[in-house]
Amino acid sequence: MSQLRVMRLKGLKSVEIAPLKADGTVDESKFVEFGQTTPDSFVISKGEDTVTEEFIEETDEAVEELTTQKGIREITWSTKNVHADVFLNVAGGSLSDDNKSWVEDPNTEAKEVALRVTSQNGIQIDIARVKIRMSGDIKFSKNALTELTITAKQLATADGTSGFKITYPQAIETENGGGNDDE
Numbered sequence: 001m002s003q004l005r006v007m008r009l010k011g012l013k014s015v016e017i018a019p020l021k022a023d024g025t026v027d028e029s030k031f032v033e034f035g036q037t038t039p040d041s042f043v044i045s046k047g048e049d050t051v052t053e054e055f056i057e058e059t060d061e062a063v064e065e066l067t068t069q070k071g072i073r074e075i076t077w078s079t080k081n082v083h084a085d086v087f088l089n090v091a092g093g094s095l096s097d098d099n100k101s102w103v104e105d106p107n108t109e110a111k112e113v114a115l116r117v118t119s120q121n122g123i124q125i126d127i128a129r130v131k132i133r134m135s136g137d138i139k140f141s142k143n144a145l146t147e148l149t150i151t152a153k154q155l156a157t158a159d160g161t162s163g164f165k166i167t168y169p170q171a172i173e174t175e176n177g178g179g180n181d182d183e
Helices: 083-092
Strands: 012-019 044-045 050-054 064-069 073-078 111-119 124-135 149-153 164-168
Touching: 073 124, 083 111, 083 124
Parallel strands: none
Antiparallel strands: 012 111, 044 073, 050 064, 073 149, 111 124, 124 149, 124 164
């Protein structure tokens, strides 16, 4: 009996975002790192697909199951970084004329960006297009730093290609020696 190989994803090394170009692609040189991620707060989750079961008159059991809508992938993490750069990159807005204040733009929609996450052991996850938002309380406390929560939802890519990619630190060898099995 064959067995699946094992690779573990360990710890968070970095979270980066980059603005999208007009054509919906990302300029690799524009990624900026967030930093100051709250421990154990980064999560990528995927909602359940919506499926329809198809029946025929001759049996009470489904003869087919069709996916009618893919589940939405959501990303959530928290940061203790309250620098204006975080607000500008996530929530938009602007700096005041003296560059001492971040000013929220009440008409700004959630921003569309590319997201890249890298684990401590070199596994990289790229999500080509997400809509990103910030929430959380600005809490003044003697005993804890304020945490801002950032959420993102994956959107379809402009060209219809897969917008979710996991890159491993080394090539994945298959039984026939190539990168893909052609069966």
